[in-house]
Amino acid sequence: xxxxxxxxxxxxxxxxxxxxxxxxxxxxxxxxxxxxxxxxxxxxxxxxxxxxxxxxxxxxxxxxxxxxxxxxxxxxxxxxxxxxxxxxxxxxxxxxxxxxxxxxxxxxxxxxx
Amino acid sequence: xxxxxxxxxxxxxxxxxxxxxxxxxxxxxxxxxxxxxxxxxxxxxxxxxxxxxxxxxxxxxxxxxxxxxxxxxxxxxxxxxxxxxxxxxxxxxxxxxxxxxxxxxxxxxxxxxx
Numbered sequence: 001x002x003x004x005x006x007x008x009x010x011x012x013x014x015x016x017x018x019x020x021x022x023x024x025x026x027x028x029x030x031x032x033x034x035x036x037x038x039x040x041x042x043x044x045x046x047x048x049x050x051x052x053x054x055x056x057x058x059x060x061x062x063x064x065x066x067x068x069x070x071x072x073x074x075x076x077x078x079x080x081x082x083x084x085x086x087x088x089x090x091x092x093x094x095x096x097x098x099x100x101x102x103x104x105x106x107x108x109x110x111x112x113x
Numbered sequence: 114x115x116x117x118x119x120x121x122x123x124x125x126x127x128x129x130x131x132x133x134x135x136x137x138x139x140x141x142x143x144x145x146x147x148x149x150x151x152x153x154x155x156x157x158x159x160x161x162x163x164x165x166x167x168x169x170x171x172x173x174x175x176x177x178x179x180x181x182x183x184x185x186x187x188x189x190x191x192x193x194x195x196x197x198x199x200x201x202x203x204x205x206x207x208x209x210x211x212x213x214x215x216x217x218x219x220x221x222x223x224x225x226x227x
Contacts, residue, residue, distance in 0.1 A: 033212040043201050045156065045218035052213050091155055095212040100169060101146075103155035 003027075004094050006104035013082045014112050020067070021077045021107045023092030029053075032096045034075040036066065039089040039106075048090075051075055082111045116140050117219035119204050125225045128194060134222045136187040136204030142217075144210045145187040147179060148203040150221075156203055162187060163210050194226045 003026040013019035025034065036048040051059045051066045059066040067076040079086055092104040117138045126132045136145065144163045148156035161169035162181040170179075176198075178190040187204055201221045207214040 031212055043221040047215055050215055097212050100158055101216050106155055
């Protein structure tokens with residue numbers, strides 16, 4: 001069974017600084033996908049970034065990058081140059097083989113002005 | 114803007130009511146999902162439809178009944194719900210069920226059972 005762990009219930013960051021949100025996972029599958037989503041208070045789950053288990057390079061999408069360390073089974077999200085609008089819940093998720101995506105407990109990020 | 118549309122955004126229903134949540138996507142995706150999310154918790158998978166067939170039911174009580182009329186539509190029929198069923202219900206879709214395909218979510222339907 002897959003398991004995703006986010007050990008930081010809450011994080012604070014100063015505006016314009018970088019922040020790293022931690023995620024570790026456990027799976028016995030060789031093929032899997034790792035995802036990060038942002039959920040503002042409005043409720044919508046916004047897809048941020050994806051990393052495939054066979055991808056050798058870390059994924060990047062604008063200010064978001066995924067620090068993928070396969071041997072350690074970690075997939076940390078790095079947000080550079082934080083903005084006030086980045087304040088939200090962030091979920092790490094994993095998808096093994098077919099269909100089911102499971103989520104970590106989430107990290108609430110607060111960006112301070 | 115999300116390309117997965119959910120209606121209604123907010124629903125209040127009594128325990129004896131019958132209501133439905135609706136979801137639509139026009140991305141040509143062949144997998145659609147229902148997730149339930151309680152406050153301060155991650156989303157929990159309820160149902161998966163793959164090519165219009167129910168492929169996963171996560172032991173959801175029968176008072177929740179999914180329906181996939183066609184590849185673009187997904188409904189969740191609600192009957193005889195309990196107050197503890199109050200939650201955010203998220204619909205989502207992906208190209209298909211493979212692990213590399215991103216799942217895209219709608220804005221959710223906030224359900225309150227009174």
